[in-house]
Amino acid sequence: MYFEHFGFHQPPFSLTPSTDLFLGLGPHYEAIQTVNSALEMGEGVIKVTGEVGTGKTMICRMMVNHFPDNIQLVYLPNPALTGDELRVAVAAELGIKGQASSALVEDIHQRLFDLAKNGKQVVVFVDEAQALSDEALEVLRLFGNIETEQQKLIQIVLIGQPELDERLQQHHLRQLRQRITFSAHLRPLSHAETATYIESRLEKAGGEQFLLTAAQKRAIWQASQGVPRLINQISHKALLLAYSQNANKVENVHLFEAIHDTYDCRKPRFKSPIFWGWS
Numbered sequence: 505m506y507f508e509h510f511g512f513h514q515p516p517f518s519l520t521p522s523t524d525l526f527l528g529l530g531p532h533y534e535a536i537q538t539v540n541s542a543l544e545m546g547e548g549v550i551k552v553t554g555e556v557g558t559g560k561t562m563i564c565r566m567m568v569n570h571f572p573d574n575i576q577l578v579y580l581p582n583p584a585l586t587g588d589e590l591r592v593a594v595a596a597e598l599g600i601k602g603q604a605s606s607a608l609v610e611d612i613h614q615r616l617f618d619l620a621k622n623g624k625q626v627v628v629f630v631d632e633a634q635a636l637s638d639e640a641l642e643v644l645r646l647f648g649n650i651e652t653e654q655q656k657l658i659q660i661v662l663i664g665q666p667e668l669d670e671r672l673q674q675h676h677l678r679q680l681r682q683r684i685t686f687s688a689h690l691r692p693l694s695h696a697e698t699a700t701y702i703e704s705r706l707e708k709a710g711g712e713q714f715l716l717t718a719a720q721k722r723a724i725w726q727a728s729q730g731v732p733r734l735i736n737q738i739s740h741k742a743l744l745l746a747y748s749q750n751a752n753k754v755e756n757v758h759l760f761e762a763i764h765d766t767y768d769c770r771k772p773r774f775k776s777p778i779f780w781g782w783s
Contacts, residue, residue: 506747516709517740519733521562523569527704529697532563535688539567539661542686543575543627546655548648549683551633551662553669554690557733560663563690564629571627576619578628578658587639594628594647616650616657626658633664634671641671645680692730695722701732702739715743715753723759726782727769737766 507515514524528536535552542550554560568577578597585593588604595601595608598615602608619626630636630644650657662668662684672681693701699721703713716724716739728734741762746754764771773781 506743509747510711510715510743513710515740516705516711517736517743519736519740521559521565523562523565525705525708526562526566527701529693529701531689531691531693531697532559532566535563535690536567538686538688543625543659543661547659547685548651548656549644549660549662549680549685551664551668551672551684551687552690553664553666553687555692555731556665557731558690558692559732560690561631562732564631564663568629574623574625576624576626578626579631580628581631583630583632583635583640585640586637587643590640590643598626613650613657617652620652620655620657628658628660629663630660631663633662634666634668635664638676641677641680645683648680648683693725693732693735694730695725698725698728698730698735701735705739715746716759720754720756720759723763723772727763727766727771729770731768734766734769738762738769741765 507513514522516525526532531554535554539550539552552560552563568579571577576598578594580590580593580597582593591604591608591612592602595612595615598612598619600608600611600615602611616626628644628647636644644660644662647658648656648660671677672684699718702716702721702724706713706715720742724735724738727738738759739762742754742759745758745761749758751758760772763769770782
């Protein structure tokens with residue numbers, strides 16, 4: 505592959521989120537700070553939304569990796585659960601075995617009380633929350649009601665696409681909506697942030713800054729519209745094309761072909777990269 509050709513010690517633009525390459529740019533830093541502040545204040549339900557590819561999984565991993573020891577994490581990556589299945593999944597994460605029943609609910613409550621007495625803070629992370637059924641959302645709302653006179657015994661972080669906001673606008677979900685005290689939205693990266701993002705990944709992976717020019721970084725931003733996943737796809741393909749032609753840096757023709765080969769990005773209007781122009 506091109507890693508050795510360009511001197512990388514790890515893939516700079518892998519689609520698999522790597523916390524080693526994380527850079528705390530504005531939108532990601534703001535989301536992490538919002539969630540951490542809400543958890544410190546003991547808020548019950550927190551929401552993080554962002555378009556596909558904006559880095560929701562990355563910030564989730566960064567937060568989990570830096571949680572203090574007193575936090576007991578319950579991570580639910582699969583939202584396609586019924587209400588009963590969600591209860592069983594939460595119980596399993598808390599070390600409780602059993603099938604859905606009133607007894608299981610009581611066991612969960614007792615476990616939460618025990619953890620609180622031992623100074624533990626239970627935080628539930630729900631990924632792809634826009635796909636949760638109404639029944640599962642109601643179960644989460646009821647979990648959020650479990651509290652003592654001093655504190656919530658379980659805090660919930662809903663992470664999802666903008667469709668989650670649309671779901672929560674429905675009248676029958678108003679009780680859950682009103683319990684969301686803090687929200688964060690992951691916006692796309694600006695031009696300057698995109699350039700910094702690319703440069704940081706090249707450097708942290710062991711590469712050189714000259715592999716992509718300032719004009720090429722701007723073209724990547726225009727094509728990707730600031731979405732990190734698309735930035736990664738375009739950059740990866742451009743480096744691969746440069747390697748396949750034994751070039752020591754990315755030429756405009758490589759980047760031009762990489763953009764045209766990438767779904768969901770803006771395409772140059774012209775048939776050659778002399779003048780980019782955008783559709």
